[in-house]
Amino acid sequence: TGYIECAAVRKIYGDGGQGFEALRSVSFTIRDGEFVALLGPSGCGKSTLLMMIGGLEDVTAGSIRVGGAPVDGPRPDTGVMFQDPTLLPWKTALENVLFPIRMMRQDVSAYEPAARELLRMAGLAAAVDKKPRQLSGGMRQRVALCRALVHRPRLLLMDEPFSALDAITRDEMGVALLELWERYKQTAIFVTHSIREAVFLADRVLVMGGRPSSIVADIRIPFARP
Ligand code: ADP
Ligand code: ADP
Numbered sequence: 001t002g003y004i005e006c007a008a009v010r011k012i013y014g015d016g017g018q019g020f021e022a023l024r025s026v027s028f029t030i031r032d033g034e035f036v037a038l039l040g041p042s043g044c045g046k047s048t049l050l051m052m053i054g055g056l057e058d059v060t061a062g063s064i065r066v067g068g069a070p071v072d073g074p075r076p077d078t079g080v081m082f083q084d085p086t087l088l089p090w091k092t093a094l095e096n097v098l099f100p101i102r103m104m105r106q107d108v109s110a111y112e113p114a115a116r117e118l119l120r121m122a123g124l125a126a127a128v129d130k131k132p133r134q135l136s137g138g139m140r141q142r143v144a145l146c147r148a149l150v151h152r153p154r155l156l157l158m159d160e161p162f163s164a165l166d167a168i169t170r171d172e173m174g175v176a177l178l179e180l181w182e183r184y185k186q187t188a189i190f191v192t193h194s195i196r197e198a199v200f201l202a203d204r205v206l207v208m209g210g211r212p213s214s215i216v217a218d219i220r221i222p223f224a225r226p
Contacts, residue, residue: 002029037198040208079153085144
């Protein structure tokens with residue numbers, strides 16, 4: 001058994017018989033600590049699958065279990081990062097990273113050292129007290145990554161998080177992400193349509209495709225990371 005177990009998952013958007021079948025017969029297991037890329041063309045259901053694992057989208061049929069329990073909504077053990085993360089413009093980088101803690105009504109000061117450490121590891125030591133508009137796109141993305149990690153989620157879900165960035169910044173982000181991941185080794189799922197990015201980042205690549213879409217290949221990447 002694994003940390004994430006998807007069994008015969010099906011997703012139909014819209015109502016019953018008239019709906020659009022986005023996913024059919026999706027089954028796989030992800031072990032604790034694996035870094036998995038979900039790879040496939042636009043529209044193949046990558047985001048849908050990620051959102052279902054995160055409890056942000058309903059499963060039509062089949063089952064998804066995370067940590068042994070059926071997914072029935074968003075969980076505090078999960079960090080999410082989307083393509084275009086919004087930072088609060090009137091708050092500093094540090095305050096943005098700590099914002100989920102505030103939202104969860106937990107003790108913000110208890111998490112501040114961890115937030116500073118994450119920002120430092122992401123190369124943002126000098127940006128801690130800056131507002132988002134004073135930061136570059138790549139720096140803002142790294143702030144969002146730190147925000148997704150600040151409560152030490154066991155599971156990190158990322159939906160094309162770097163796709164709005166230029167190629168060089170994107171490579172830098174990949175390196176920053178791997179450095180953070182090597183340190184904490186949370187289970188991570190990274191959605192991308194870039195084969196290069198999938199192979200560079202992940203231990204394992206689940207390729208999606210077909211109509212209705214499903215998992216068409218499950219590839220273990222044997223290379224050691226740089
Ligand atoms: P990907 O992330 O691989 O680009 P998505 O998961 O966003 O794919 O979408 C998969 C399919 O489901 C697409 O055909 C998309 O148009 C459709 N879809 C996504 N969200 C909805 C929705 N809320 N209602 C209806 N169809 C949707
Ligand atoms: P090389 O030594 O041939 O440049 P690397 O080991 O640096 O190869 O990287 C392997 C592959 O991953 C290459 O195609 C490289 O361009 C690509 N790559 C390197 N860094 C990143 C990154 N941060 N994100 C995505 N792809 C990357």
